Amino acid sequence: MSKHATVTSDSPLIIAGKHYHSRLLVGSGKYRDLDETRLATEASGAQIVTVAIRRTNIGQKPGEPNLLDVLPPARYTILPNTAGCYTADDAVRTCRLARELLDGHDLVKLEVIGDEKTLYPDVVATMQAAAILVKDGFKVMVYTTDDPLIAKRLEEIGCVAVMPLAAPIGSGLGIRNPYNILTIIENAKVPILVDAGVGTASDAALAMELGCDGVLMNTAIAGAKNPILMASAMKKAIEAGREAFLAGRIPRKRYASASSPADGLFF
Amino acid sequence: MLIFVNGTQRELAAGCNVAQLLEQLELAGKRLALEVNMEIVPRSQYATHLLYEGDRIEVVHAIGGG
Numbered sequence: 287m288s289k290h291a292t293v294t295s296d297s298p299l300i301i302a303g304k305h306y307h308s309r310l311l312v313g314s315g316k317y318r319d320l321d322e323t324r325l326a327t328e329a330s331g332a333q334i335v336t337v338a339i340r341r342t343n344i345g346q347k348p349g350e351p352n353l354l355d356v357l358p359p360a361r362y363t364i365l366p367n368t369a370g371c372y373t374a375d376d377a378v379r380t381c382r383l384a385r386e387l388l389d390g391h392d393l394v395k396l397e398v399i400g401d402e403k404t405l406y407p408d409v410v411a412t413m414q415a416a417a418i419l420v421k422d423g424f425k426v427m428v429y430t431t432d433d434p435l436i437a438k439r440l441e442e443i444g445c446v447a448v449m450p451l452a453a454p455i456g457s458g459l460g461i462r463n464p465y466n467i468l469t470i471i472e473n474a475k476v477p478i479l480v481d482a483g484v485g486t487a488s489d490a491a492l493a494m495e496l497g498c499d500g501v502l503m504n505t506a507i508a509g510a511k512n513p514i515l516m517a518s519a520m521k522k523a524i525e526a527g528r529e530a531f532l533a534g535r536i537p538r539k540r541y542a543s544a545s546s547p548a549d550g551l552f553f
Numbered sequence: 554m555l556i557f558v559n560g561t562q563r564e565l566a567a568g569c570n571v572a573q574l575l576e577q578l579e580l581a582g583k584r585l586a587l588e589v590n591m592e593i594v595p596r597s598q599y600a601t602h603l604l605y606e607g608d609r610i611e612v613v614h615a616i617g618g619g
Contacts, residue, residue: 313619323617338618341559341611342585344578353615354584369618379591383613386593387586455619482619504619 296532299500301334301477302393302425302446304363308333309494310524311365311479313504314353317513324356326507329517336365336395336502339384364388365427367395372408374398374415381419394419395449395481395502397429405455409436413443420444429481432466434473441476448476449502452493453483456505460489464496471497487516487523494527495535554606565604572599574610585614 298305312332317323327335335357343350357364366384368377381394398415400408407430419426420443427447428440437448450470453459460483461467471478477499484490484503493501501524510516554567558578565574571594575581587594588611594602604610 314617315619317617336619337615339586339613340616342580342583342614344559344561344580344612352584353617364615366615367618382593383586383588383611384615386595387584387613387615502619508619 296528299477301427306333306363306500308521308524309500309528310490310520311336311481311500311502312507312517313367313502314357315504316508320351320353320356322513323353326513326517327357327362329514329521330507331521332362334363334365334502336367336504338369339366339380339387359388359391363393364391365393365395368397368415369399371398372400372411374411374418377411377415378418378422381424382422385424392423393425393427393446395427395429396445407431407451409433413439416440416443416445427479432463432470434466434469437470437478438473441474446476447479447499448474449479449481451482452480452489455482456509457483458485458506458509459483460485461492461496464492467493467498468496487519490520490523491527491530494524495530497531500524554604556604556607557609559610559612567606569604570600571602571604571610574604575599575612578612580612583614585612587612 298307299309308331310330310332311334312327312330313336314323368380371377371380377396377398385392396415398408398411399405416426416428426445427449428445429449430436430440432450437450440448452461479500479502480493480498481502484506490501507513507517554565556563556565589608
C-alpha cells in the first residue's frame with residue numbers, strides 16, 4: 287500500500303447508524319417551484335433533505351403536485367423540521383405528526399425558536415423537547431446556538447447530531463464564531479453540522495475546514511440568483527473543505543517561507 | 554354536525570369516519586397525517602375512527618422548508 291493516502295480515504299458521514307457519502311444537507315424551502323426544488327437538490331448531491339410540516343390546503347388546489355413526489359423518500363432521507371415552533375409542546379407535536387406522515391420514519395430536525403427577529407433557538411425549550419423526543423424513540427438532529435456547553439448538554443440528552451448555527455437563519459453572514467464551532471467539534475462524540483447562516487461557498491468550505499461533519503443550508507442555495515448553480519458550488523465547497531480538513535492545513539506564519547530551494551542558485 | 558378542519562368550520566353528516574371525511578375533501582390516498590382533537594389517528598384507523606360534533610381535525614403534509 288502506498289504511504290500516500292488517497293483522496294478517496296474519507297469515511298462516510300454516519301447519522302443514527304446510517305451512512306451518507308454527501309456531507310451537504312439541504313432544505314427545500316424558498317424555491318420558485320417544485321421543479322427548481324428538484325433540480326437544485328439533485329445538483330447539490332445531498333442525500334438528506336429537510337421539509338416542513340404544515341396544514342394541507344383544503345379544496346384550494348386539487349391535483350397540486352406534492353413535495354414528496356419530487357423528493358421521493360425512497361431516494362432521499364427526508365428530515366422533517368419543527369420550524370415555526372416556539373414551544374417544546376408544538377415541536378414534539380410536529381415531530382409526532384411527521385413520523386405518522388412518513389410511515390414511522392423517526393429522524394427529525396428539532397428547532398424551537400425563541401424570537402421572531404433573530405430566529406434564535408430557545409435553548410431551554412429545545413432541551414426540554416429533545417428530552418421528550420429522545421424518550422419517545424426519535425432520532426433527534428438538533429438546531430442550537432454556537433454555545434459549546436449547550437451543544438454538549440444536547441449530546442448528553444441523546445441527540446444523534448448537534449447542529450450549531452453559523453449565524454441567524456437566512457442571514458448569509460457566514461460563520462460568526464469559528465472558535466466556538468471548533469470547541470463544539472472538539473468536545474463532541476456525535477456529528478456536528480453547521481446549520482443556518484451560510485451565505486456562499488467559502489462559508490461552507492470554512493465550516494468543513496474547521497472539522498464539521500457536515501453543513502445544512504437552505505437560503506444560501508434557494509435564495510441565490512441561480513440556485514442550481516449555487517447548489518453545485520456548495521457541493522464542491524463541502525468536498526473541498528472536507529478534503530482540506532483531512533489533508534491538514536499549514537500553520538499560519540507572519541513571514542514568508544520560500545517555495546523554491548535556496549541551494550543550487552547559479553548567480 | 555359541525556366539525557373543524559384545519560381551523561375552518563365544516564358540515565359533515567353524523568356518523569362519518571375519517572376515511573369518509575378525506576373522500577369528501579378529495580384527500581383520500583394522499584400522503585398526509587391527521588389529528589383529531591390533538592391525538593394522531595394512524596392511517597390504519599381512518600376507516601374505523603368515527604367523528605363527532607365539534608371535533609377539531611388537523612390535516613398536515615410536507616412542504617418546502619429548511
